[in-house]
Amino acid sequence: MIAVADAPLLDGTRCLIMGGGGFLGVHLANALARQGAVVRAFGRLPVDPQDLDERVHWSSGRFEDPAAVAEAAQGQEIAFHLLSSSVPGSPGQSPASDLETNVLGTLRFLDICNTAAIRRVVFASSGGTVYGPAGSRPIPETAATHPISAYGVGKLAIEKYLGLYHHLYGLEYVALRIANAYGPRQSVLKRQGVVAAMLDHALSGKPLEIWGNGEVIRDFIHIDDVASAFLWAATYDGPHRVMNVGSGIGLSINQVASDIQVVTGVPDLPRHYRAGRTADVPANILDISLITQETPWRPRRGWIDGLQNTAQWMAAKRRIPLSSASGHRNSAGAG
Template identity: 30%
Template sequence: MRALVTGGAGFIGSHLVDALLARGDEVAVVDDLSTGRIENLEAALEAGATFDRLDIRDGDAVGAAFAAAGPELVFHLAAQMDVRRSLVDSAFDASVNVVGTINVLEAAHSSGARRLINASTGGAIYGETEVMPTPESVVPAPVSAYGQSKQCAELYCAWAARARGLETVTLRCGNVYGPRQDPGGEAGVIAIFAGRLLSGEQPTVFGDGSARRDYSFVSDIVAANLLAAGQPSPGGPYNIGTGIDSSVLELIEAIDAAAAPGEAPLDPLFAASREGELQRSSLDVTLAREELGFSAATDLQTGVAATVAALR
């Protein structure tokens, strides 16, 4: 199968590229390397993947790359995903996540692609809801501009299915973690805290550490993408996660448990909680289990240990 991965030099995208190559697909990657790194694709490029550096906001460049690659399957992961940046520059956030997604959908359709898997967010799309765990039937009411632009992108995917006949499947992923996530970045608390464990610095906990999220290991997210690509008739959107939410303090315990002898346990500093961040996100993953046959294989302790080991 010919596959194209937008955002394929990023954290999740590069793991997906490796998995597609491993199952024998031909893989083309487009990415502007704004947060992704070409080093993430080192093995993939050696294995025959192609790479185009382009900005998905540039519709002509996206169209040309898709025409050259002729993908049957598209995995759309390129995004502006910094929640805080989305709040200070929501127009930029929308230009990447909404206009960029429209460019990708149009190019997928024009180049003859059959299906597009859209990476959306289970953590940011529902907003403050009392329904826990949250099923897909809860109407999205995002608090952050990032959640809003991702909801808008989902709606354009549904539109492309109706108007263009492009099959689209949206996956609303929980908080993803694992090797290659940037420990110096703005997103990814497990990567950041694991980095602090190794450097011996104090991590900052925003709030009192009781905020809860569904933390999912990256290989499980890759598996969900492959299942969505192979589903006989496209459905969704699907919540994708472990179905278990954990607090920040529980994360710290899991990271401390992965410390090597002689490494000091994390000694967090506590700071005021930040705008746009929810107290709890917990995903009901029943639909993905029933319709995709998906269930997360990696528990938090196993995934955290693998993440710390890779960083070390």
Template identity: 30%
Template sequence: MSRILVTGGAGFIASHIVDAYLAAGHDVAVVDNLSNGKRENVQEAARFYEVDIRSPQLVEVFAEEKPEIVNHHAAQIDVRVSVEDPLFDADVNVLGMIKLLELCAKTGVKRFVFASSGGAIYGEPAVLPAPEESRIIPLAPYGAAKAAGELYIETFGRLHALSYAILRYGNVYGPRQDPLGEAGVVAIFSSAMLANNDVRIYGAGEQLRDYVYVGDVVSANVAALTRGDGISVNIGTGKGTSVNELFKEMAALTGYEREPIYCPRRAGELERTYLAVKKAKELLGWEPANDLKTGVQKTVEYFRKAKGTLFTK
């Protein structure tokens, strides 16, 4: 069993990872500044530090916890914020991450797991499903920061014998999801449909994304504790789903009978991206276990129960 520090562990994805690491018997601590996460997402069994990854207090957390593994999910996650304020985005997502890597190197952390983004770093991929060898062509500073983060890990890996796994997610959805994240559309559709409110689709609704269920992202993070050294792998489903298909699937599940309202396409939005996942199978022994229907069903169920308390801080 390992001592694991999870950054961003009060957020959507990493709070589920914390649950899984605890269930597997690991000793888990969480660092999160609660800028977007919620304290109640973190189980009592995990020690919680309300600390910014950029703060000098992080040194004390490392001294106290002596982590063997760091799983890094803390980030500024809003692509539009990265466009409006690229310096802030880079401050958290690049400089904050370098700070963390430096502490890992100084304190002898053995392994680093990083949440990157296949959707954001490949831009509009030339080949679909996009393999890991796709050119890195981010369309927003958020993607540029994720790509920079990957380069820094690889460099620290060479410099300090730090073993690492980089996981490039598709659009992650599921319980506890934030509407701002890369797959925010599932959370937005769920709550709008359950309340019988208007549902808006931007553009023709034919844009393709790789919607991957959070439970599958968690199992990839469990596998990444012990498998694959120095790897960068896509974590998705291998399939592209259009917003129109997602709308239909979710309308059927929620009993929503209205038509969507089509609005003008948003500037800078990707048309088609989904990820090849063969490499994750080879290197991590990982495959997604939930298809879109199963994952969306679990998600809608969560939002049905959470009705009225959504998106409150």
């Protein structure tokens, strides 16, 4: 949970969350409500009332339905665009489908934002995919972008169109390039993240599945810290339009697996290594110096602390006792 001191107050600001029922959407909606915003969350399926702050107004609808989106956008000041029909590393990528649903769908949404006089869009981009096989570590926002997945190409295209709408119509925007987010409420069914998938297997006593040799490096950031970055982006008035959001720390997938085994108290689980995926880059660590210089935002959750928090939530949902080795490794550092 984000403390008030770690985020700006948004008293009375009317905020629309596109994708309000998703992993980030629920956390962001609750965080916005705690900071005094008037929140409308838009999504296809209603959220469990136990997950969503009672002050959040829910609007059911599909992103492909312009009338439903226009109704949700009416009277809003800031829109958080979190929707995507695909996820990184999806098998059988369909660039045409990704373009039609995500990119063209976003263009229709931006037209609706202009009509509704929404003044700012905060977009969930992808720090894990837009850069591709980057030559530098950590990766700054100024690095070349060579995405090797349809998901990453789509995210980058939306960033460029946001820039175009800013140039043509004065629409304010901030695109946050997010690292590998994890935390409570992340689905294990939608291929959203390796942490959720491994925790699910560990708590179920199943072998841990690893794509490739497990030596690829990733930057992991707790969902509370991601939501906090979006709050700061909502009020940011500086010159930068694109900023990385991560921990700035790299962990191999093998290290993630080892930490999960210790945190869940099941150190003897076997690991099944599967063929590597074409969309996976060898290493991805984000340089977060820009956002920490431009805003008060800092990642607050250390890796082990965040992992324990996530494991405890998943175990409680399954009503499984968790025998956590809380003293394992130093929890300093974010991610």
